[in-house]
Amino acid sequence: MLSRTADSLFWMGRYTERAANLARGLAVTGRMASLSAALGQEGAEWRSLLVASGGEQGFLERHPAITPEAVIDWLLHDRSNPSSILSCFEAARRNARAVRTALTVDMWGALNDTWNRLRSLAPGETEGEALPAFLEWVRERVLLFNGAAQDTMLRGEPWLFVQLGTALERADNTARLLDVRHGWLAGGATAEYAQWQAVLASLSATRSYQWVYRDRLDPRRIAELVILRPELPRSLVACFGRVKELLEAIATQHGGRRGECHRMAGAMHAELAYGRLEDILAGGLHEFLTRIIRRTAELGEEIERFYIRPGAG
Amino acid sequence: MERAFDEMHDGERARRTYAAIAEWLAQTPVEQLRRKSQEAELLFRRLGITFAVYGEGGDPERLIPFDIIPRLISAAEWRALAAGLEQRVRALNAFLRDVYTEQRILKAGVIPRQLVIGNAAYQPLMAGFVPPGGIYIHISGIDLVRTGPDAFFVLEDNCRTPSGVSYMLENREAMLRLFPRLCARHRLARIDRYPEHLLAMLKSVAPGRAGPDPTVVLLTPGSYNSAYYEHCFLADEMGIEVVEGADLFVDDQDVVYMRTTQGPKRVDVIYRRIDDDFLDPEVFRPDSLVGVPGLMRAYKAGNVTLANAPGAGIADDKAIYPYVPEMVRFYLGEEAKLPNVPTYLCEREADRAEVLARLDQLVVKLAKGSGGYGMMIGPHADAATRAEFARRIQERPADYIAQPTLALSTVPTLTEEGIAPRHVDLRPFVLFGRDGVTIVPGGLTRVALRKGSLIVNSSQGGGTKDTWVLEEPPGGAAEAAAC
Numbered sequence: 001m002l003s004r005t006a007d008s009l010f011w012m013g014r015y016t017e018r019a020a021n022l023a024r025g026l027a028v029t030g031r032m033a034s035l036s037a038a039l040g041q042e043g044a045e046w047r048s049l050l051v052a053s054g055g056e057q058g059f060l061e062r063h064p065a066i067t068p069e070a071v072i073d074w075l076l077h078d079r080s081n082p083s084s085i086l087s088c089f090e091a092a093r094r095n096a097r098a099v100r101t102a103l104t105v106d107m108w109g110a111l112n113d114t115w116n117r118l119r120s121l122a123p124g125e126t127e128g129e130a131l132p133a134f135l136e137w138v139r140e141r142v143l144l145f146n147g148a149a150q151d152t153m154l155r156g157e158p159w160l161f162v163q164l165g166t167a168l169e170r171a172d173n174t175a176r177l178l179d180v181r182h183g184w185l186a187g188g189a190t191a192e193y194a195q196w197q198a199v200l201a202s203l204s205a206t207r208s209y210q211w212v213y214r215d216r217l218d219p220r221r222i223a224e225l226v227i228l229r230p231e232l233p234r235s236l237v238a239c240f241g242r243v244k245e246l247l248e249a250i251a252t253q254h255g256g257r258r259g260e261c262h263r264m265a266g267a268m269h270a271e272l273a274y275g276r277l278e279d280i281l282a283g284g285l286h287e288f289l290t291r292i293i294r295r296t297a298e299l300g301e302e303i304e305r306f307y308i309r310p311g312a313g
Numbered sequence: 314m315e316r317a318f319d320e321m322h323d324g325e326r327a328r329r330t331y332a333a334i335a336e337w338l339a340q341t342p343v344e345q346l347r348r349k350s351q352e353a354e355l356l357f358r359r360l361g362i363t364f365a366v367y368g369e370g371g372d373p374e375r376l377i378p379f380d381i382i383p384r385l386i387s388a389a390e391w392r393a394l395a396a397g398l399e400q401r402v403r404a405l406n407a408f409l410r411d412v413y414t415e416q417r418i419l420k421a422g423v424i425p426r427q428l429v430i431g432n433a434a435y436q437p438l439m440a441g442f443v444p445p446g447g448i449y450i451h452i453s454g455i456d457l458v459r460t461g462p463d464a465f466f467v468l469e470d471n472c473r474t475p476s477g478v479s480y481m482l483e484n485r486e487a488m489l490r491l492f493p494r495l496c497a498r499h500r501l502a503r504i505d506r507y508p509e510h511l512l513a514m515l516k517s518v519a520p521g522r523a524g525p526d527p528t529v530v531l532l533t534p535g536s537y538n539s540a541y542y543e544h545c546f547l548a549d550e551m552g553i554e555v556v557e558g559a560d561l562f563v564d565d566q567d568v569v570y571m572r573t574t575q576g577p578k579r580v581d582v583i584y585r586r587i588d589d590d591f592l593d594p595e596v597f598r599p600d601s602l603v604g605v606p607g608l609m610r611a612y613k614a615g616n617v618t619l620a621n622a623p624g625a626g627i628a629d630d631k632a633i634y635p636y637v638p639e640m641v642r643f644y645l646g647e648e649a650k651l652p653n654v655p656t657y658l659c660e661r662e663a664d665r666a667e668v669l670a671r672l673d674q675l676v677v678k679l680a681k682g683s684g685g686y687g688m689m690i691g692p693h694a695d696a697a698t699r700a701e702f703a704r705r706i707q708e709r710p711a712d713y714i715a716q717p718t719l720a721l722s723t724v725p726t727l728t729e730e731g732i733a734p735r736h737v738d739l740r741p742f743v744l745f746g747r748d749g750v751t752i753v754p755g756g757l758t759r760v761a762l763r764k765g766s767l768i769v770n771s772s773q774g775g776g777t778k779d780t781w782v783l784e785e786p787p788g789g790a791a792e793a794a795a796c
Contacts, residue, residue: 003572004560098536101549109359116358157574254575307574 001157005102007308008095009158013165015095016111019088020142021173025049025180026075027135028202033068035194046071052180055081076126085138089115102158106148114141157253164246164303171239172296177202178226179289185219196222203234223285224277236292237272243299244269250307261302268295317720318461319734320384330387330783333498338382338725338732346727349491350381356487378776379484381491384724384737384758388785391502391754394457394465394741397651399750400641402453402743405472405628407644409449412627413439423643424636429627433681436589436624438596442613444622445518446747451620452511452584453629454478454756457651457739459722466654466719468738470629470637472621474586477757477777478742479543482507482550484757484779502754502782507742508550510753511584514746518618519581527581530556530571534587534603539772544586558587563607567614582618583608589623631680631714632658659706659713668715669706672699675715676767677706690767692718721767724778726760736761738769739780754782 029049036045047066050056055074058081063070077086093115096103126134146166153159178185180202184195196217200206203226212229213221227236244265251258280288321327327335357376386394411418412429413436419426429435454475456468485504489496512529519527533544535557548555560571561580570577585592591601593608611617627633635656638649657664657675668675672691679687689702706713723734741756758778759769769775 001574002554002556002560003574004557005554006574094536100542100545101555113359161574250574257575310572310576 001102001161003308003310005099005158006161007304008099009102009161010165010303010308012092012095012099012111013162013167014169015088015092016142016145017166017169018083018173019085019092020139021170021177022053022075022083022085022088023135023138023142024202024204025052025177026072027132027139028198029180030072030131030135031201032194032198048180049075052176053083054176055083072126072131086118089118099158104148104152104154106152107145110141110145110148114145157250160246160250160253161307164243164250167239167242167246168296168300168303170234171236171243172293174203174226174234174236174239175289175292175296178223179286179293182285182289185223185285193217199226203232205232205234208232220277220281223281227280228272228275228277230273237269240265240269240272247303259302259306261299261306264295264299264302268292268299317734317736318459318464318722320459320722320724320737330385333495334383334385337495343727343731346381346732350379350727353379353381353487353491356490357483377480377771378762379487380726380735380760380762380776380778381488382725382727382732383488383779383781384739384760385499386739386755386780386782388502388783391782393463393650395752395754397465397649398455398741398743398752400645400647400650401455401467401470401637402450402745402750404637404641404644404649405453405470406448406450406745408640409622409625409628410443410447411644413624414441414443418640418643421643423639424633428632432627432630432632434624434626434630436627438609438613439622439624445520445615445618448518448745448747449622449625450628450743451514451518451622451745453621453743453745454740455743457741457756458654458719459737459739460719461722465651467637467651468654468719469631470634471740472625472629473588474621475740475742476540476543476586477740477759478507479546480777481742481753481755481757481780483546484777488779499781500784500786502784504753504755507753508547510744510751511547512551512553513748514744514751515582515584515618515620517746517748518620520615520618522616523581528579529582529584530554530561530580532556532558532561532583532585532587532605534558534591538586540586547584553584558601558603558605561605561608563605563611567607567611567616569605569608569611569617580617582620584620589626592619592623631656631678632660632711634714654716654719657715659710659715664715665706665710668713669703672703674718676718677702677713677715680712680714688768690718693765693767718767721761721769724758724760726762726776726778728762728764730764733764735764736767736769737778755780 026049029045033045043066046068050059050066050071053075059071059074062080063074074081075084078084079087081087093111096108096111100108124130149159149162153162178199181195181199184192185199196219197206199222200209205226209217209222209225212225212231225232225235229235230238230241232238247262247265251262321331321335354376357379408418418424419429450472452475454471454477456471457465458468459465481504515529516527529551530553531544531548533541533555535541538544544555554571556571561569562572563569569580571580587603590598591604593604593606594601595606596609597604609623612619635653635658638653641647641649657668659665659668668677675691677689677691689698691699721736721738724737725732726735728735737758737760739756739758741752744751758780759771760776760778761767761769762776763774766774
């Protein structure tokens, strides 16, 4: 497959996943802000989300203060934010358009229809009372896209690269969404049931928690579930397991050709698969997540160096 | 301008070819046709069948309007057209081989030397080089217009990178989906094997060393090109890669490779949809970002085939066009089966005087123009526009040609005012490989949607129709008449 095609498929997978996770994060934060407005803490909620999305600096260059409206606008439609939901879909569609031949009609239709709708949105459709329904719609569109890929895409190299992008982005996003509320999980802060619920909701894992533990929410169990339990498809260990599996499948198609990205993915997966929660918490949850986010970025660079821009020329 | 030939009606009666269409139109309420038309638009929009127009504001991704009433051509009409098209493309190809090697036609004084050698479309780099099979024009689109029952003319040859074939194929798919019963009532000549023919043709012209299964790619300028959808569509149908310049590189052995996830892969044939000027920054425009440095080295070393050949544009130049019937005579010893439209070259003094005197009757075109830009239709232009064109022609006579304003034939079309006649042309696509010439029956019918307009270009508000070439039943024409 052309390196450029792999590039586009990989980033199409990443951007669609990023948009959906941003929608999850926004929905949960919006809900939490409504609940905590009475306590005068809604500003903190939005700041955390902004930090987790990695765009705090860019935001502050354009906005004097963190207000809910400004943060929502920044994360939803601001084209100067490369990770806003609108920018994500624009980039995903641009990548998809560049590799139309590698996509199925259903996948293209799911993305293209989403983009056509997004760019014709009236201001009122994403504001105030309409926001939760809009975010739900974004999530559904990505589910539709992923379902179209799952159901219609030939299981060849293009499939593996889309999935690789999705899995790597999901690993990053899980770490970030977890980091938004790390203080509530590390055990040091006051127990806050709503915050625990928020962690699970932002990973679409509320019902999963109940199925696994069949008990009331507990911060250590939540941390265990979303970091170390392979059954949860958005847990860190599951995401890195998937990344490793996909890189291995690509290597197999290429007659066993492997590089640094394969070693890194294996090492990261092993660390999580055989890691212990006590050790992670002892070293500090925030520190652990920061390291995961950094290494995920490095892994992404290695994947690009090996498959997409070999020798950068 | 005389009255336009109505392809469907002969007076009040429908012509035989159109009998079933006339019946269908008479029985179907216009509202129902409009619903079908909207359905078609949704279909095209959903599949992303768009062409891009940048720099004019508005949505850059536009749909070419599709008219749901098909344009029909009888088997006998098509046979005559196909023979004329094959003859013309063979002559144009022979002309290219000649002007880049022996130049017999110039030595014989049939075509003025300066018109060829001094032409910007003449590619000196091609001199002395003969591509595999001696084929230069692998894919051409020959624009035909009709003015009477048996009167077809060639308006223009497109020997560089003609586009539109994807619309031909998608229009048929749309018709089969929207009107399966109407299609079934006709014996439609099939066009769906075009991509298969195209791939076979491209493989047939691979360099000798490529082996039995050469690697073919389609080179596109990228997703901002107006025909990008078509590039992807064709590559997809053929199962080949769409590559951009940066995906290819030429090594120090003058071999072309594409960059893949498994490392470099050798490329044998490039169906290029990039203009000559941008192909290789080493020898053409150095600022080209869409080309491949060293590509011409590899080409002339015989390591890769380019389709169409660089320099093929001299064959479709508007100043060369008037000489095509001469070419047919010179190379094939035959009379042209498809006539040209009489053409004045403003560069020639006598022609220029005639053009300036009859500006209100003629169509004036840029000799280098395409897409319907920079042209004037005399009878439709106001006095100021005519004066402006007279000034331009006197200033730069070599840039302009003129032709009589033809009464292009009309076909019924669904318009805002109901079903009404609109002018059409036809672009059949001709494939030329080592195994000979292949033409899928029909081509792309373009229709000028504005009332009275003669400009069919999609960039100027033109639309398209599905083109149905009817096959004769196994028993021949007599039996068809009996049923």
